[in-house]
Amino acid sequence: MNLPNPSVLNLWECFVRQYPKYRNISIPKHFYFCDNEQDANTCAELVEKKIKQATAPSVWWYEYHNEPMPKVGDLFIVTDWHGEAKAIIEITALEQVRFKDVGEAFAYAEGEGDKSLAYWRNVHTDYYTREMEKAGAHFNENILISCEYFQTVFITKNV
DSSP, X not given: OOOOOHHHHHHHHHHHHHOGGGTTSOOOOEEOSSSSHHHHHHHHHHHHTTOOOEEOOBHHHXXXXXXXXXXXXXXXXXXXXXXXXXXXXXXXXXXXXXXXXXXXXXHHHHTOTTOOHHHHHHHHHHHHHHHHHTTTOOOOTTSEEEEEEEEXXXXXXXX
16 A cells, blocks of 8 residues: 655645544545646646646546545545645535536636637547556547536645
């Protein structure tokens, strides 16, 4: 089992001191966005700045990795590529949508690139294709996307 970067525990401890109502829950899962260092670090920075307030894993990913789907109210710790904690986020809304039906508002909430739907579709087509091909699966525009809205509730600058 990989132990988290000490910054993950430190961020959580500082958060719990400031918000004691969370002291009786376990430390949330920690993760980085994307599948490469540059994008992971950019996304973590966008979360810190409260520009990125949504993410879009495929439902296929959850099924393939046997991971539970998040629920509204769930907390997660966002890290950079190297596991350095950057922010705590809380899921505020969820919806499953076919890739081809993801709309402008969601693309904007993701906060990446120029925030347009065209940009979102382009980079996410590439991402889902890479993600699925590693497992011998194939991307198509009918795959279900877990459109996950969140709010940034705590950042490292609060520590």
